[in-house]
Amino acid sequence: xxxxxxxxxxxxxxxxxxxxxxxxxxxxxxxxxxxxxxxxxxxxxxxxxxxxxxxxxxxxxxxxxxxxxxxxxxxxxxxxxxxxxxxxxxxxxxxxxxxxxxxxxxxxxxxxxxxxxxxxxxxxxxxxxxxxxxxxxxxxxxxxxxxxxxxxxxxxxxxxxxxxxxxxxxxxxxxxxxxxxxxxxxxxxxxxxxxxxxxxxxxxxxxxxxxxxxxxxxxxxxxxxxxxxxxxxxxxxxxxxxxxxxxxxxxxxxxxxxxxxxxxxxxxxxxxxxxxxxxxxxxxxxxxxxxxxxxxxxxxxxxxxxxxxxxxxxxxxxxxxxxxxxxxxxxxxxxxxxxxxxxxxxxxxxxxxxxxxxxxxxxxxxxxxxxxxxxxxxxxxxxxxxxxxxxxxxxxxxxxxxxxxxxxxxxxxxxxxxxxxxxxxxxxxxxxxxxxxxxxxxxxxxxxxxxxxxxxxxxxxxxxxxxxxxxxxxxxxxxxxxxxxxxxxxxxxxxxxxxxxxxxxxxxxxxxxxxxxxxxxxxxxxxxxxxxxxxxxxxxxxxxxxxxxxxxxxxxxxxxxxxxxxxxxxxxxxxxxxxxxxxxxxxxxxxxxxxxxxxxxxxxxxxxxxxxxxxxxxxxxxxxxxxxxxxxxxxxxxxxxxxxxxxxxxxxxxxxxxxxxxxxxxxxxxxxxxxxxxxxxxxxxxxxxxxxxxxxxxxxxxxxxxxxxxxxxxxxxxxxxxxxxxxxxxxxxxxxxxxxxxxxxxxxxxxxxxxxxxxxxxx
Ligand code: BES
Ligand code: ZN
Numbered sequence: 001x002x003x004x005x006x007x008x009x010x011x012x013x014x015x016x017x018x019x020x021x022x023x024x025x026x027x028x029x030x031x032x033x034x035x036x037x038x039x040x041x042x043x044x045x046x047x048x049x050x051x052x053x054x055x056x057x058x059x060x061x062x063x064x065x066x067x068x069x070x071x072x073x074x075x076x077x078x079x080x081x082x083x084x085x086x087x088x089x090x091x092x093x094x095x096x097x098x099x100x101x102x103x104x105x106x107x108x109x110x111x112x113x114x115x116x117x118x119x120x121x122x123x124x125x126x127x128x129x130x131x132x133x134x135x136x137x138x139x140x141x142x143x144x145x146x147x148x149x150x151x152x153x154x155x156x157x158x159x160x161x162x163x164x165x166x167x168x169x170x171x172x173x174x175x176x177x178x179x180x181x182x183x184x185x186x187x188x189x190x191x192x193x194x195x196x197x198x199x200x201x202x203x204x205x206x207x208x209x210x211x212x213x214x215x216x217x218x219x220x221x222x223x224x225x226x227x228x229x230x231x232x233x234x235x236x237x238x239x240x241x242x243x244x245x246x247x248x249x250x251x252x253x254x255x256x257x258x259x260x261x262x263x264x265x266x267x268x269x270x271x272x273x274x275x276x277x278x279x280x281x282x283x284x285x286x287x288x289x290x291x292x293x294x295x296x297x298x299x300x301x302x303x304x305x306x307x308x309x310x311x312x313x314x315x316x317x318x319x320x321x322x323x324x325x326x327x328x329x330x331x332x333x334x335x336x337x338x339x340x341x342x343x344x345x346x347x348x349x350x351x352x353x354x355x356x357x358x359x360x361x362x363x364x365x366x367x368x369x370x371x372x373x374x375x376x377x378x379x380x381x382x383x384x385x386x387x388x389x390x391x392x393x394x395x396x397x398x399x400x401x402x403x404x405x406x407x408x409x410x411x412x413x414x415x416x417x418x419x420x421x422x423x424x425x426x427x428x429x430x431x432x433x434x435x436x437x438x439x440x441x442x443x444x445x446x447x448x449x450x451x452x453x454x455x456x457x458x459x460x461x462x463x464x465x466x467x468x469x470x471x472x473x474x475x476x477x478x479x480x481x482x483x484x485x486x487x488x489x490x491x492x493x494x495x496x497x498x499x500x501x502x503x504x505x506x507x508x509x510x511x512x513x514x515x516x517x518x519x520x521x522x523x524x525x526x527x528x529x530x531x532x533x534x535x536x537x538x539x540x541x542x543x544x545x546x547x548x549x550x551x552x553x554x555x556x557x558x559x560x561x562x563x564x565x566x567x568x569x570x571x572x573x574x575x576x577x578x579x580x581x582x583x584x585x586x587x588x589x590x591x592x593x594x595x596x597x598x599x600x601x602x603x604x605x606x607x608x609x610x611x612x613x614x615x616x617x618x619x620x621x622x623x624x625x626x627x628x629x630x631x632x633x634x635x636x637x638x639x640x641x642x643x644x645x646x647x648x649x650x651x652x653x654x655x656x657x658x659x660x661x662x663x664x665x666x667x668x669x670x671x672x673x674x675x676x677x678x679x680x681x682x683x684x685x686x687x688x689x690x691x692x693x694x695x696x697x698x699x700x701x702x703x704x705x706x707x708x709x710x711x712x713x714x715x716x717x718x719x720x721x722x723x724x725x726x727x728x729x730x731x732x733x734x735x736x737x738x739x740x741x742x743x744x745x746x747x748x749x750x751x752x753x754x755x756x757x758x759x760x761x762x763x
Contacts, residue, residue, distance in 0.1 A: 107149025363391030411479015
């Protein structure tokens with residue numbers, strides 16, 4: 001039996017005396033019925049639905065584990081629907097008892113016991129004596145276990161609507177990243193964060209890990225320190241050991257130093273409540289959420305309010321800076337609520353994570369998790385907050401039913417994000433973001449149409465492929481431009497009505513591409529009718545759209561275009577109604593003029609001539625991050641999508657004038673490093689190497705490592721492919737950096753570099 005620690009220890013004492021007969025035994029009916037992975041999950045939600053979880057979590061930095069006692073509230077679908085046991089396949093049941101078998105997703109963890117008896121005492125966090133051990137077993141499942149884990153089977157008596165699972169995560173848990181103090185901003189305390197989307201929630205909580213199942217939750221979290229998990233709080237409430245939160249004794253780190261957030265409203269003191277010398281952090285999520293929005297972060301960080309229902313969490317030394325950067329957060333929340341309906345989640349906070357966070361942001365309800373790389377010092381990267389905030393409607397309120405419908409989460413969100421940005425900062429600003437988005441989409445299509453053209457459909461058919469593979473610019477940018485086309489077709493006012501209706505209709509539920517298409521058809525027909533009425537019977541002209549710009553096609557004419565977007569390859573023809581919308585930016589015309597001027601200032605050395613272009617001709621007055629990005633992308637991507645390059649002299653000239661190598665803006669740095677690698681500009685390499693060791697945001701890592709893999713070097717004034725050398729360099733840097741990367745970034749890079757995949761984070 002595990003060593004006792006904290007409140008968990010007390011629980012085990014109760015079990016020691018209680019009725020734990022069958023714990024770990026085998027039901028002859030385990031492994032029967034379908035063990036097939038359906039939409040990336042083994043959960044049999046046709047037989048049981050989890051409606052609520054009540055969690056007790058002990059976070060242990062010393063051994064990098066979370067020990068959990070979770071009570072699940074279950075609905076027996078067969079009882080609810082008055083069906084006979086096992087009458088509707090796929091089913092999992094014991095024909096002798098008539099008990100159904102619950103299948104949960106789980107991975108990278110050890111299940112220590114499963115109990116029932118309706119005896120989980122919420123106040124004390126203990127099970128009462130009557131608690132009964134249930135039979136459970138880990139089956140093998142039908143798909144890649146490293147990725148999907150294995151089904152956890154539990155025979156649940158028909159009389160029980162509550163069960164408790166006691167488990168402990170392994171240090172390899174894919175969702176969790178355990179950071180040393182050196183990997184944080186303040187460098188004083190270790191840090192833990194989770195990243196559950198898409199299918200990693202199962203690596204830290206056993207659950208029905210599919211977006212179509214929603215549940216509420218309550219949670220109590222403690223940080224436990226002490227040698228290998230020894231009790232920090234003794235039976236009489238006194239501290240019994242010197243803390244060693246990080247695996248070595250350190251009197252400066254105490255469990256009470258830590259703050260905790262989850263994707264839920266925090267109850268009690270925002271810093272946690274002291275109970276028997278330790279801190280307890282309590283949470284409540286009253287709105288039903290899908291599993292991928294389960295989130296936790298633990299570290300030494302503070303909080304600053306930014307308005308009536310907004311605020312920021314960041315490590316102490318970063319807090320002021322973060323608060324300054326996010327000053328417009330309240331305005332964003334208010335503007336979004338005005339346009340798309342009331343904000344549903346109470347407070348909207350942003351937690352700034354250490355730089356290894358693998359994403360830009362993650363829309364965990366109540367607390368968005370964000371990369372520190374958006375803190376550029378000039379508020380120029382806050383569209384990322386607008387994006388995560390937008391998910392409060394598209395994604396968190398109305399959720400993609402399966403990962404095949406991921407575009408319904410992300411495409412809608414990018415569209416809503418750009419509306420928020422336009423509302424706050426004007427059309428010119430939003431247009432810059434649209435052009436940058438289109439550029440990224442074109443780049444993605446450049447390889448995708450050759451390598452996996454069917455992945456360029458909005459609606460995916462992932463089967464047993466990792467849902468991570470659907471995370472491309474197609475869902476985001478093709479999805480957004482599809483909605484932008486619809487907005488232009490119907491007019492903004494009418495389209496807003498459609499969107500608001502969508503958010504109301506599916507609130508706290510899920511949506512599929514088919515449902516969306518049916519709604520769109522109904523809306524389209526309504527618009528046709530309304531337009532026809534407006535024209536009156538006297539007019540024979542075809543109906544016009546809400547903005548009156550062009551005739552609204554009949555649904556019959558329009559439908560093929562809609563399907564070209566949803567189930568077609570690449571991008572629809574921009575020349576036709578319903579085709580790809582026009583994307584242009586006035587601001588960027590200015591940048592393009594500067595690029596032309598630059599190229600005209602010499603006889604481009606990079607094209608084999610001898611008069612280098614002159615950086616001093618470029619006028620950058622009024623440039624924001626977006627202007628710089630557009631400039632750099634004009635340099636490093638040719639019109640046909642192939643990599644561009646400049647001569648080393650030209651790179652040196654640009655660097656001397658604009659100091660790109662030293663930039664603290666991670667977006668600009670990323671583009672500069674890509675250009676530097678393409679141009680074999682060595683003076684940037686040390687900074688690039690340092691960047692790869694520090695930053696774990698996958699969006700930045702991938703293009704830099706990809707550029708390294710495709711490296712050319714200059715020899716005798718000529719570019720020569722140096723793939724072997726590039727790969728060697730990329731692999732060397734990666735192996736050095738990997739211990740600091742989150743598992744999802746490490747996994748993608750291992751695939752890119754052709755290295756074997758490890759389970760979880762491998763650490
Ligand atoms: N929900 C996504 C991140 C995600 C998607 C994680 C799928 C895992 C699986 C988040 O909202 C997102 O899109 N983040 C972007 C932000 C950007 C588009 C502004 C990112 O991290 O780059
Ligand atoms: Zn998103």
